[in-house]
Amino acid sequence: xxxxxxxxxxxxxxxxxxxxxxxxxxxxxxxxxxxxxxxxxxxxxxxxxxxxxxxxxxxxxxxxxxxxxxxxxxxxxxxxxxxxxxxxxxxxxxxxxxxxxxxxxxxxxxxxxxxxxxxxxxxxxxxxxxxxxxxxxxxxxxxxxxxxxxxxxxxxxxxxxxxxxxxxxxxxxxxxxxxxxxxxxxxxxxxxxxxxxxxxxxxxxxxxxxxxxxxxxxxxxxxxxxxxxxxxxxxxxxxxxxxx
Amino acid sequence: xxxxxxxxxxxxxxxxxxxxxxxxxxxxxxxxxxxxxxxxxxxxxxxxxxxxxxxxxxxxxxxxxxxxxxxxxxxxxxxxxxxxxxxxxxxxxxxxxxxxxxxxxxxxxxxxxxxxxxxxxxxxxxxxxxxxxxxxxxxxxxxxxxxxxxxxxxxxxxxxxxxxxxxxxxxxxxxxxxxxxxxxxxxxxxxxxxxxxxxxxxxxxxxxxxxxxxxxxxxxxxxxxxxxxxxxxxxxxxxxxxxxxx
Amino acid sequence: xxxxxxxxxxxxxxxxxxxxxxxxxxxxxxxxxxxxxxxxxxxxxxxxxxxxxxxxxxxxxxxxxxxxxxxxxxxxxxxxxxxxxxxxxxxxxxxxxxxxxxxxxxxxxxxxxxxxxxxxxxxxxxxxxxxxxxxxxxxxxxxxxxxxxxxxxxxxxxxxxxxxxxxxxxxxxxxxxxxxxxxxxxxxxxxxxxxxxxxxxxxxxxxxxxxxxxxxxxxxxxxxxxxxxxxxxxxxxxxxxxxxxxxxxxxxxxxxxxxxxxxxxxxxxxxxxxxxxxxxxxxxxxxxxxxxxxxxxxxxxxxxxxxxxxxxxxxxxxxxxxxxxx
Numbered sequence: 118x119x120x121x122x123x124x125x126x127x128x129x130x131x132x133x134x135x136x137x138x139x140x141x142x143x144x145x146x147x148x149x150x151x152x153x154x155x156x157x158x159x160x161x162x163x164x165x166x167x168x169x170x171x172x173x174x175x176x177x178x179x180x181x182x183x184x185x186x187x188x189x190x191x192x193x194x195x196x197x198x199x200x201x202x203x204x205x206x207x208x209x210x211x212x213x214x215x216x217x218x219x220x221x222x223x224x225x226x227x228x229x230x231x232x233x234x235x236x237x238x239x240x241x242x243x244x245x246x247x248x249x250x251x252x253x254x255x256x257x258x259x260x261x262x263x264x265x266x267x268x269x270x271x272x273x274x275x276x277x278x279x280x281x282x283x284x285x286x287x288x289x290x291x292x293x294x295x296x297x298x299x300x301x302x303x304x305x306x307x308x309x310x311x312x313x314x315x316x317x318x319x320x321x322x323x324x325x326x327x328x329x330x331x332x333x334x335x336x337x338x339x340x341x342x343x344x345x346x347x348x349x350x351x352x353x354x355x356x357x358x359x360x361x
Numbered sequence: 362x363x364x365x366x367x368x369x370x371x372x373x374x375x376x377x378x379x380x381x382x383x384x385x386x387x388x389x390x391x392x393x394x395x396x397x398x399x400x401x402x403x404x405x406x407x408x409x410x411x412x413x414x415x416x417x418x419x420x421x422x423x424x425x426x427x428x429x430x431x432x433x434x435x436x437x438x439x440x441x442x443x444x445x446x447x448x449x450x451x452x453x454x455x456x457x458x459x460x461x462x463x464x465x466x467x468x469x470x471x472x473x474x475x476x477x478x479x480x481x482x483x484x485x486x487x488x489x490x491x492x493x494x495x496x497x498x499x500x501x502x503x504x505x506x507x508x509x510x511x512x513x514x515x516x517x518x519x520x521x522x523x524x525x526x527x528x529x530x531x532x533x534x535x536x537x538x539x540x541x542x543x544x545x546x547x548x549x550x551x552x553x554x555x556x557x558x559x560x561x562x563x564x565x566x567x568x569x570x571x572x573x574x575x576x577x578x579x580x581x582x583x584x585x586x587x588x589x590x591x592x593x594x595x596x597x598x599x600x601x602x603x604x605x606x607x
Numbered sequence: 608x609x610x611x612x613x614x615x616x617x618x619x620x621x622x623x624x625x626x627x628x629x630x631x632x633x634x635x636x637x638x639x640x641x642x643x644x645x646x647x648x649x650x651x652x653x654x655x656x657x658x659x660x661x662x663x664x665x666x667x668x669x670x671x672x673x674x675x676x677x678x679x680x681x682x683x684x685x686x687x688x689x690x691x692x693x694x695x696x697x698x699x700x701x702x703x704x705x706x707x708x709x710x711x712x713x714x715x716x717x718x719x720x721x722x723x724x725x726x727x728x729x730x731x732x733x734x735x736x737x738x739x740x741x742x743x744x745x746x747x748x749x750x751x752x753x754x755x756x757x758x759x760x761x762x763x764x765x766x767x768x769x770x771x772x773x774x775x776x777x778x779x780x781x782x783x784x785x786x787x788x789x790x791x792x793x794x795x796x797x798x799x800x801x802x803x804x805x806x807x808x809x810x811x812x813x814x815x816x817x818x819x820x821x822x823x824x825x826x827x828x829x830x831x832x833x834x835x836x837x838x839x840x841x842x843x844x845x846x847x848x849x850x851x852x853x854x855x856x857x858x859x860x861x862x863x864x865x866x867x868x869x870x871x872x873x874x875x876x877x878x879x880x881x882x883x884x885x886x887x888x889x890x891x892x893x894x895x896x897x898x899x900x901x902x903x904x905x906x907x908x909x910x911x912x913x914x915x916x917x918x919x920x921x922x923x924x925x926x927x928x929x930x931x932x933x
Contacts, residue, residue: 120467183539183584185546188577191560195393195570198838199831271457275547278564278828286826288459289550292702292800300467303460310455376899379929381911381922388916398916405918471700471709553699562699565673565830566913567852 124300131298135284135305142283142309145201145276146269149208153265157213161220165254166246174221181214186272190279204281208272212265219261223254256325263317270310284309388571395571406559406572411579414555417545418587421477422538425484429533432485433492434518443493450486458483458547466551476548483544484537491533495526524599531595535588542584546576556580653684658691659888665693666881666889669700669715673829674912674919675765675849675905679719679873681923686896689933692889702800703728710755710876717877722746722760723869725876727805739764739870746874756879758893760872761900765849767806767868769795769861770832775842776859783862787817787843796835797845799826806868807845814867830913833858849902851910873900899930 128135164170189207197203227250235249251258277285287294287302294302387395399407432450436443453461461479469475499522507517523530549557556576563572654660666687670680677698684696697715700706703724709715722739725746726732732749736742739760747757769784776782779789787793801807802824811817825841832844833852846853848860875893882890904926911922927933 118467179539179588182536183543183581183588185543185556185577185580187546187549187557187560188573188580191564191568191573192570192577194564195568195573199827199835199840267455271455274457274459278561280825280827280831285459286799288463289828290799290826291705292798293803295704296466296708299463303463306460307456307464310457310460311452314451314455376901376904377929378904378907379925381907381915381917381925384915384917389914402918405920470712470714471705553697558699564828566916567830567834569916572916 120296120300121304123297124304127294127297127301128305131301134287135302138282138284138287138302139305139309142270142273142276142285142306145205145208145281145283146266146273148201149205149212149269149273150266152205152209153212153216153269154262156209157216158220161217162224162246162251162258165221165224166242166250168225171221171225175218178214178218181211184211186211186275187278190275190281194279199280201281204273204276204279207279208269208276211272212269215265215268216261219264220254220258223257223261224250226257227253252326256321259317259321259324263314263321266317267310267314270313274306388569391568391570393570394574398571399575407575407579410554410556410559410576411583414542414545414580414583417473417476417480417548417555418538418541418583421480421541421545422484422534424477425481425537425541426488426534428481429485429488430492433489433496436489436493437496446489447486450482450489453482454486456482458544459550462548462551471551473552473554476545476552476554480541480544480548483540487536487540488530488533491529491536492526495529495533496522498529499525527599528595531591531598535591538587538591539584542580542587546580653688654693655689655691658689659886660687660690660692660892663692663885663889665695666717666885667695667697667715669697669706669709669718671703671706671718672699672701673847674851674909675847676719677919678905678908678912678923679900681919682896682900682927683719683875683893685920685923685927686932687889687892689927690888690892692885692892710878711753716881717875719873720757720876721765721871721873722757723766723806723871725749727869733805735866735869737866739872742870743872743874750876751879754879755876756882757874757876758890759897760874761897763849763873763900763902763905764871765847765873765905766863766871767801767845768848768863769843770836770846770853770858771843771861772836772857773859776861781859781861783864784811784817784867785815785864786861787811787815787821790821790842792820793822793842794825794840795822795843795845796825796827796832796841798829801845802826810867814865849905849909851906851908851913854906854910855914873897896927896932899926899932 161174164174186207189210190204193203193207193210197206224246231249231253232245235245240248273281273283274285274288276283277289284302284306288299288306291299383389385395385397388398432446436446456464458479461482462475465475465478469478503521503525504517507521512520545555546557546560548555549561556579559576560573563569563576566572668680668684670676680696680698684694687694697709700709700715700718703720706715706718706720707729710718722742723746726734726736726742726749730746730749732745736745743757743760750757769787771781780786781789797807803809808824811822822843825835827835827841827844832841832846833850835841836844836858846858846860852858853860874897908922908926911917912919924933
């Protein structure tokens with residue numbers, strides 16, 4: 118475990134470098150997630166509300182999962198050149214499917230009885246959406262955002278190959294930083310991902326309406342027969358899906 | 362620039378430099394996809410890489426499935442184990458693949474083993490979770506009926522509960538397989554096997570588009586084919602769900 | 608229908624059929640894998656059946672992660688296999704440090720290395736010998752001290768060089784590396800290790816006095832420099848003197864009068880034990896190949912791979928055949 122002790126001492130002695138790379142990393146991830154959210158969320162929520170385009174909305178995430186990110190970054194480079202924006206585009210392409218599918222199912226799977234009752238109470242379409250479907254869909258919706266976030270952070274490590282910066286630049290550069298640098302950066306990025314996951318899990322907990330909270334690991338959501346069956350048949354959702 | 366010509370060994374031999382020929386204009390202009398180059402290099406470049414990729418995937422999903430099945434069966438029996446196992450599998454899943462591959466290098470070296478261990482780790486969460494959910498979904502009435510028929514716990518598991526869990530298990534296998542096919546490209550950073558190295562080498566050759574487009578397309582095709590095969594397998598394995606609602 | 612009410616025998620049969628089908632689909636795949644994976648790594652399948660190497664133990668060669676090394680790896684592998692040696696080529700292992708580690712840990716027995724790199728990166732000696740022969744001698748002495756040795760060095764030298772586009776060079780009057788001091792904020796692209804290597808940025812500063820006010824560094828994977836130069840993303844790039852792209856013209860190399868980039872002939876680093884084991888014909892075969900590797904030959908072979916996108920194995924094969932080495 119000599120390598121690991123040297124890796125830890127690298128982490129200790131290279132704080133400014135690691136933080137700078139982390140900033141680049143989060144900048145890249147943030148930009149991609151922002152764009153993906155703007156594209157995918159409204160579309161998914163709207164389609165789910167109207168219950169239209171289900172085949173597309175559900176299967177797009179299966180296709181997204183099959184896209185190898187390394188290939189996508191290289192294709193992006195081939196089309197757009199080297200740098201921050203090219204890699205962002207690749208990350209957006211990879212993040213949108215997850216968000217879209219989850220947003221769609223989150224709204225579409227709202228318990229039809231409750232929706233009927235709400236309509237019966239005289240609520241308009243928008244009110245049904247904003248007061249019933251959306252709050253009910255928050256767990257699934259947020260699971261999608263969380264999955265996409267972790268996925269983008271993980272894939273951003275490959276951005277270095279495309280000149281996009283980030284912590285991956287240390288990991289792929291053994292020639293400069295030597296193996297302890299590579300290992301140190303790998304440990305650092307793993308820790309970053311775990312911290313992000315914990316943070317998002319907490320956030321998910323906070324945002325979930327109290328009535329829907331169930332004990333148990335947020336990833337292994339307790340069984341809710343109807344909704345989960347549909348989610349499962351769409352092969353997604355509470356299941357993170359990320360090829361990075 | 363010219364540095365003083367190096368002495369080197371007495372070059373009594375004259376060197377013949379053959380004419381290596383030139384690529385067609387499609388390749389020279391680095392167009393998005395040159396079909397001719399792809400077909401003429403299928404045998405020496407793409408086919409071996411594809412086969413290696415398949416092998417990497419099959420081994421990873423195979424081992425991952427066996428391990429996850431075991432863990433799920435244990436957690437099915439001892440409920441309190443579900444959380445810790447889920448956590449560990451979840452943590453492994455969250456670690457970016459490039460990092461996980463490198464973290465294993467001091468332990469298992471720059472070998473296929475390293476790649477396989479990392480890839481297996483990424484299958485655990487989905488497979489563990491899906492096997493468990495599949496088993497839990499079996500209604501208690503059915504379990505009681507099996508017990509009433511005189512089956513032992515093991516027989517009930519093998520003949521009733523697991524077969525009923527097959528749809529969920531196969532759903533998990535599909536996700537795991539597609540994920541592994543995609544992640545195996547990143548293994549290129551530690552071993553020279555599979556479709557990933559083709560992509561890295563193509564980048565190193567001045568962004569040779571045909572090669573990485575082809576490698577990427579092959580990976581996607583492989584994932585889709587594997588997915589279809591698994592759907593077919595499920596169709597064969599669970600005849601009682603072919604008709605009627607799921 | 609339901610497993611309990613469904614006839615158990617039929618269910619079992621169907622399951623066996625399904626399992627069998629899947630297995631059948633996999634077996635040919637696995638067989639093909641075993642077959643072609645050994646071919647891909649030029650395993651013992653490529654060895655001739657007669658020759659001095661036939662009864663010798665197998666040897667593993669390595670190669671670094673760029674075109675010239677791929678070509679060199681193939682040249683030596685195929686030449687040795689033609690003499691009956693059982694050679695496995697581990698291609699594309701990584702940069703100098705990674706490959707050296709593979710060598711010292713026994714994962715590979717030999718690989719082609721650059722004499723100057725041995726001195727500066729492995730021996731950490733910053734003295735720059737004034738001739739190629741002196742560089743080779745110093746590198747050999749270092750390798751001997753750790754149980755390895757070097758085969759005869761090649762005629763060709765492949766050092767780093769700084770390239771730029773001719774209009775830019777004329778515009779700023781750039782002829783030598785020292786002229787970089789005239790620039791302000793020009794972007795220099797190169798492999799990430801250029802930032803820390805003695806023959807990289809630190810060397811530019813130490814030997815020529817070029818500072819970060821003159822140039823900013825942009826890390827690029829090997830192979831992307833020419834793209835970046837052409838696209839204007841960088842004004843200068845760190846390239847190799849035998850790069851295939853240079854034969855196309857359109858790039859100016861800055862002269863290096865103070866010889867910062869040193870001498871970089873290639874020689875195989877090989878474990879002394881392995882050399883002893885394999886016998887004298889092993890060394891002779893390698894040297895017979897090295898003798899033919901001059902600047903022009905390497906540049907043409909690199910161009911065939913990088914520009915004409917031919918496989919290193921095919922290019923090496925053609926070269927060896929043309930020179931009666933196969």
